[in-house]
Amino acid sequence: MDWLSFAATAGAAVILTEILRDVYHVLCHRIPALERWHNRHHAAYRRDLSLVSLAAFRRSQLYHDLTESVILLLFVATIALLTKSLAFGVAVIYAGLFLAGATRRYVWAVADTDYNHRPGPLREPPSVWWVNRTYHWRHHFDNVNAYYSGVFPLVDKVLGTGLSLQGKKVAVTGAGGALGRALCRELIKAGAQVTALTTHPENLGADGQLRVVGWQIGQERQLLPVLEKLDILIINHGVNVYGRRDFAAIDQALTVNALSVLHLMELFMSTVTGAEAKATKELWINTSEAEVSPALSPLYELSKRLIGNLITLKRLDNVCVIRKLILGPFKSQLNPYGVMSPGWVAQGIVALAKRDFRNIIITVNPLTYLFFPLQELATSLYYRLFSRG
Secondary structure (H helix, E strand, O other): OOHHHHHHHHHHHHHHHHHHHHHHHHHHOOOHHHHHHHHHHHOOEOOOOOEOOHHHHHHHHHHHHHHHHHHHHHHHHHHHHHHOOHHHHHHHHHHHHHHHHHHHHHHHOOOOOOHHHOOOOOOOOOOOOOOOHHHHHHHHHOOOOOOOOOOOOHHHHHHOOOOOOOOOEEEEEOOOOHHHHHHHHHHHHOOOEEEEEEOOHHHOOOOOOEEEEEOOOOOHHHHHHHHHOOOEEEEOOOOOOOOOOOHHHHHHHHHHHHHHHHHHHHHHHOOOOOOOHHHHOEEEEEOOHHHOOOOOOHHHHHHHHHHHHHHHHHHOOOOOEEEEEEEOOEOOOOOOOOOEOHHHHHHHHHHHHHOOOOEEEEOOOHHHHHHHHHHHHHHHHHHHHHOOO
């Protein structure tokens, strides 16, 4: 027997089993007959994931976990029999473990094997590679029509349900620029409550759907009352001094592109307090593909690489979800020669964020898609080894 081939097939079968389980979960929110049963599961938990009652918990096990496990086991066993694949037998055992756990929880009314529903405070942000308690908490209490995945968030990435923006309080700096305006429009379309943070509020016309707040570089702390009420802060402002290298240009580039961003980032992270903040608070920061490639503006590159590295460093503290926006040249006041439309870029940012991408790369340069992940991984490992929180 080719053990490598067996292991690969068995792994793929387990992943397929999880996809089938998540598809059934999606159907439980789309088909009224299944939804009535599934709602008993949602009714069993309080916001801290403690049980409403043991009776409610047992009903949730009977009408959801047991039912789901039996359907899943029958489906996977049928595939195994039809394909006569020994590797698919591993998936049958895997599905059987879910049935065994659900049976134990129902018969003895114990919740010790229900890992994603353990009560208590949320101690870490939602994970990107697998579903942890915080990720699943969002399905129960952020938006029941999102965050469907149970172990691997593959289905959510396909459906665009890895992040719900519905009802989220979002603020965008640099909202008066081409990308800022486009981002505000896309966020409003996605159901978010948007605040435009701009140094030129007079340039933004009256819009009943958009709240406008003026601020100035160097006065970031004055925004703290706004930041405290936000779910998501998108730091998007910047400056391009092009080919200049005089002291005034150095000071301006570092102050606007790096230090101001760092101050806002620290202020926002200081607001990540309370039982549910780990699940709801996020930072999105526009660092640009100048982190890894030339922008024909040395000070722009230096300042963007500085803040990009500082973000990578701060990610290690795991305070909240931090997304990097690595964007190629789009047409704007900073770059009148940009080849991408800011509206198209904004659509891409929102679409990838809803699929829970933490590094959102949108560019016409194919090398960025290769070089940036490698640099981010190497830099993160280096900082993890030689720094401490």
